[in-house]
Amino acid sequence: MIERSPAIASNETGSRAALEAMIRFENVDKRYPGGITALQNVSLRIDKGELVVIAGPSGAGKSTLLNLMAAIEHPSAGRVCVNGEVLQDLRARSLPYLRRQFGLVFQDHRLLFDRNVFDNVALPLRIALFSRGDIPQRVRAALDKVGLLGRERTMPIALSGGEQQRLCIARAIVHRPAILLADEPTGNLDPDYAVTIADLFKSFNQVGVTVVMATHDRAVIDRLQPRVLRLRDGQILEQSA
Amino acid sequence: MKNWITAHGAALSSALRRLVRRPFASLFEIFVLGLALALPAGLYVTVESVRGFANQHPSDPEVSVFLSLGVTSQDVAIVRERLEALADVQQAVFIPRQEAAKSLRQSPGLAEVLDALPENPLPDAFVLRLGTQDPSRIDALRGEVGGWPKVALVQADSGWTRKVNAGVRIAQTVALLLGLMFGVAALAITFNTIRLQMLDRRGEIELSRLIGATDGYIRRPYLYLGGLQGLLGGVVAVAIILAGTRALDKALSDFSVAYGTQVKISAVPWEYAAGFLGVSALLGGMAAWLASSRHLWARPLR
Numbered sequence A: 001m002i003e004r005s006p007a008i009a010s011n012e013t014g015s016r017a018a019l020e021a022m023i024r025f026e027n028v029d030k031r032y033p034g035g036i037t038a039l040q041n042v043s044l045r046i047d048k049g050e051l052v053v054i055a056g057p058s059g060a061g062k063s064t065l066l067n068l069m070a071a072i073e074h075p076s077a078g079r080v081c082v083n084g085e086v087l088q089d090l091r092a093r094s095l096p097y098l099r100r101q102f103g104l105v106f107q108d109h110r111l112l113f114d115r116n117v118f119d120n121v122a123l124p125l126r127i128a129l130f131s132r133g134d135i136p137q138r139v140r141a142a143l144d145k146v147g148l149l150g151r152e153r154t155m156p157i158a159l160s161g162g163e164q165q166r167l168c169i170a171r172a173i174v175h176r177p178a179i180l181l182a183d184e185p186t187g188n189l190d191p192d193y194a195v196t197i198a199d200l201f202k203s204f205n206q207v208g209v210t211v212v213m214a215t216h217d218r219a220v221i222d223r224l225q226p227r228v229l230r231l232r233d234g235q236i237l238e239q240s241a
Numbered sequence B: 001m002k003n004w005i006t007a008h009g010a011a012l013s014s015a016l017r018r019l020v021r022r023p024f025a026s027l028f029e030i031f032v033l034g035l036a037l038a039l040p041a042g043l044y045v046t047v048e049s050v051r052g053f054a055n056q057h058p059s060d061p062e063v064s065v066f067l068s069l070g071v072t073s074q075d076v077a078i079v080r081e082r083l084e085a086l087a088d089v090q091q092a093v094f095i096p097r098q099e100a101a102k103s104l105r106q107s108p109g110l111a112e113v114l115d116a117l118p119e120n121p122l123p124d125a126f127v128l129r130l131g132t133q134d135p136s137r138i139d140a141l142r143g144e145v146g147g148w149p150k151v152a153l154v155q156a157d158s159g160w161t162r163k164v165n166a167g168v169r170i171a172q173t174v175a176l177l178l179g180l181m182f183g184v185a186a187l188a189i190t191f192n193t194i195r196l197q198m199l200d201r202r203g204e205i206e207l208s209r210l211i212g213a214t215d216g217y218i219r220r221p222y223l224y225l226g227g228l229q230g231l232l233g234g235v236v237a238v239a240i241i242l243a244g245t246r247a248l249d250k251a252l253s254d255f256s257v258a259y260g261t262q263v264k265i266s267a268v269p270w271e272y273a274a275g276f277l278g279v280s281a282l283l284g285g286m287a288a289w290l291a292s293s294r295h296l297w298a299r300p301l302r
Ligand SMILES: Nc1ncnc2c1ncn2[C@@H]1O[C@H](COP(=O)(O)OP(=O)(O)OP(=O)(O)O)[C@@H](O)[C@H]1O
Pocket: A032, A033, A034, A036, A037, A038, A056, A057, A058, A059, A060, A061, A062, A063, A064, A065, A107
């Protein structure tokens, strides 16, 4: 153990509020090359263990917001902080380790179609250098949660749209991330299954995972009773609890 | 430590899978790589053995005096007497043409050739041991003896040693330049293999980086793949060189046995072979490093 100097200790107490915020946006703008302004002056705060839904019409900037949180995109102006770190200040070699704290459900799934279900789900574990012995059991646990247990050897191309989406969710949760960022995770699911997945996200949230989900699925929002951030034309309209 | 083993074990097995998944393409690439590596290395081995051979001899310069065909034993006796009278000649050993033919006959292929000829084409010869190493005196002696009657040709070792040494220096330079050229070619072959493999998997690579893969994690299997390809290419090259030196050795011994000299391509010491394999593997790894760097740096993390 390193003995803590008083300077560091006081610094810690001074920024306790910042530490408990899992995600903070301070006056964030995002302009894409080509001149499209996807986000304008967005400030928000998501605390550890919160369950937040980002709602808004197509093109409002929901995906952009999630991509900024995951450090996939970087802001044109303003600051994005995750877990006490300012993303812009983070060195490129630390970025991968930050990203392992996330579970990402991509709007376009991004499955590997030349790998079977098992290998798709195992990818985050291999990247994080989990030992070979641990991987199968964790993969099966994740597949079980999304109802795909027993399909390990199937190729993704042989899965329905909804099954592919669930596969993507299994891959996002398999390494038990601290933050789940899900972009339209129920977009291709029938209403019954959408509710099941909503419950799954709720259950993660109940064990302390911070969940941020972009969706315009009313049934999911009703089921989860989350805090809702409403976006329109790149701006936050309202934040309801 | 455990992480390290996990990471490298996974990368190695993934590299092996990638080699085996496209067996014919892999074999082809390895073979081409082997050829590219074998050419300069083979030239180098040849040059080294020629140099070794040339350097064995200059200390006791030898002059061969070939007599005209059809000399009588009396002619031979006269030439011997005159040779032994020369101050610089320590010893004159007579090699009759029958003996030269007999030793040539020991090589299976050449016996038939000799039989097919109407008569023995080889001349009688004297091999002189000299008491001097001074090239100008050897040249003078060659000039003098060459002018005698019944003497067809005088071959002075000092002359050919000089020429061989000059030739070896040129060949060494050529081998070095060729080595550089073919080294770059080998690098380019592996570079291209790795580049295409990474392009083929760019979706997976991009996704892996998004979910927290380090550059090292992405790179590692390709480094192993490049290293393995280099190593196997090196093995092919060593095999080619071994086969080549063996064939050349046989041809040379057929040729040189006639006058009792020994020209032999020196066997490649195993340390050299191992070092060569190491260099090939390193070259492959380097090519993979370049290719993967280019791939990753062209697509920054954010
Ligand atoms: N990579 C990009 N390059 C240029 N413009 C982009 C890019 N990504 C998004 N945009 C633009 O930014 C705006 C916000 O896009 P975004 O994908 O964040 O919307 P969204 O709310 O997720 O929409 P949807 O509900 O359709 O997924 C859109 O006008 C879009 O065209």
